[in-house]
Amino acid sequence: MKSFVYYGGKKIEFEVPSNWSILFSGEINLAKPCPDAVAELRRVLDQPIGSTPLEELASRVNNAVVIFDDITRPTPTHVAFPEVLNRLNRGGILDTRITAICATGTHQPPDEAGLKQKLGLEAYQRLYPRVICHDATSRENVLVGRTSRGTPVEINPFVANADLVVGIGACFPHGWAGFGGGSKIIMPGVCGIQSIAAHHFTWFRNPHTHTGVVEGNLFYEECNEIARLIGFKFKIDFLLNFRGDVIKIFCGDVIEQHREAIKECMHITTVEVAKKADVTISAAYPLERGNQSTKSLGVAAAVTKSGGQIIWVAPQPDRDQLIPFVNEVSSNKSTNEYHRQLIEGRYPEPLKPVGLSFMCTVVDVKNLLDRFSRIIHVTEGLDRTHVESMKMGYARTVTEAVEMARAKTPTGDLVVFPYGGVVLPKIALSQ
Numbered sequence: 001m002k003s004f005v006y007y008g009g010k011k012i013e014f015e016v017p018s019n020w021s022i023l024f025s026g027e028i029n030l031a032k033p034c035p036d037a038v039a040e041l042r043r044v045l046d047q048p049i050g051s052t053p054l055e056e057l058a059s060r061v062n063n064a065v066v067i068f069d070d071i072t073r074p075t076p077t078h079v080a081f082p083e084v085l086n087r088l089n090r091g092g093i094l095d096t097r098i099t100a101i102c103a104t105g106t107h108q109p110p111d112e113a114g115l116k117q118k119l120g121l122e123a124y125q126r127l128y129p130r131v132i133c134h135d136a137t138s139r140e141n142v143l144v145g146r147t148s149r150g151t152p153v154e155i156n157p158f159v160a161n162a163d164l165v166v167g168i169g170a171c172f173p174h175g176w177a178g179f180g181g182g183s184k185i186i187m188p189g190v191c192g193i194q195s196i197a198a199h200h201f202t203w204f205r206n207p208h209t210h211t212g213v214v215e216g217n218l219f220y221e222e223c224n225e226i227a228r229l230i231g232f233k234f235k236i237d238f239l240l241n242f243r244g245d246v247i248k249i250f251c252g253d254v255i256e257q258h259r260e261a262i263k264e265c266m267h268i269t270t271v272e273v274a275k276k277a278d279v280t281i282s283a284a285y286p287l288e289r290g291n292q293s294t295k296s297l298g299v300a301a302a303v304t305k306s307g308g309q310i311i312w313v314a315p316q317p318d319r320d321q322l323i324p325f326v327n328e329v330s331s332n333k334s335t336n337e338y339h340r341q342l343i344e345g346r347y348p349e350p351l352k353p354v355g356l357s358f359m360c361t362v363v364d365v366k367n368l369l370d371r372f373s374r375i376i377h378v379t380e381g382l383d384r385t386h387v388e389s390m391k392m393g394y395a396r397t398v399t400e401a402v403e404m405a406r407a408k409t410p411t412g413d414l415v416v417f418p419y420g421g422v423v424l425p426k427i428a429l430s431q
Contacts, residue, residue, distance in 0.1 A: 003026070007313055016402070017410075023273050024417075034249075041236075042083060049256050050253035050257065051252040051253045057091065063164070064088055066085075067165065068119070072287075080168045099130040101159065102131075106188065106355030145229055151202070151226070159230065165232050165233055170237055175364070181258055200356055224255050234253075234254070235251065237249070237258060242285070242421075277305065280310050282420030282423075285421060296420030302425045302427075311376045312378065316380070318381070326386045328350070329362050342356075375393070380396065
């Protein structure tokens, strides 16, 4: 029997061993794209959820900041920007009083070409030179308060001084916040490094911090509290299928519209598996850039038996960015020791340029290596030496990886996620 995964946007088929029983393999619910994304955007902007229309919000103030996610996310922000600017204009805010901020968190900032790609050429030219990337380490970031749990809230100075803050992002399953989109455009998007560290290092290993879980998820709840604290008014969240097609668009109050987006996201991304598998094959597609590629590992972990095997399929195009990450995963520090080091503010020098999220991901990957008997990485971006230094098996093709896994597990149950970066797994039976 054949199955397949997506790798670098291409469909790769492979043969499944005859003694493996497939619990899940194939396409998830491929929701029908909306026929006209711009028309859909205009429709939802006319009827925002839990908020007055954007034009009316703009009519009460003198300036605005529009925050957008970075190039590690597939959000088609270029679809939204012209319409957002036009509506702000209609409310009385001219382009000259609008600033666009790329919400990088602690990620590396995109170059000019990346910014033009995210905004679209029209919006970029209308706003230039007021198109900037957030700098989490800047001493100009402003401390505006603390959350009820004591997290300091330090944010970008343009955001702190804006009369109106508008965000553009996308809703998808997320390993720590439950779902991306919503308030995450603020935390970590435009927060200072001390705030991000205090928040992430405290909550990302909390027992209630899971993909697809928001109720009782303190990582998620603090993001929302921070958004409220800074007066974040209006958010647009795209919902995409794994091909990047726009399915629906939600907008309005940051928390209320995100709640509705989450419901729809669960509907189109949830995959029910009868029981946990002995072997899970999970492709990173469409989130194949940087540490986003590891999200498919977390997805695989949710449906794999303790001591089972995971085949992680990711091309790793950002090789140079990943080498410091690989070296940290390869270190002899235990999972808990490495986490403790981060809590104490002793950040590994090589990872400082790529950000705190990479450091958290090191902890996550170390933890997965402890839980499962073997992780086999199928990649062309990293060589055998790099992969094996992380105590993973190395394979250049999925077929090779399957043969490696079969040698250890000649008979067993298999799950295949062709695009594990955007899947929300659910076990049907209690394990």
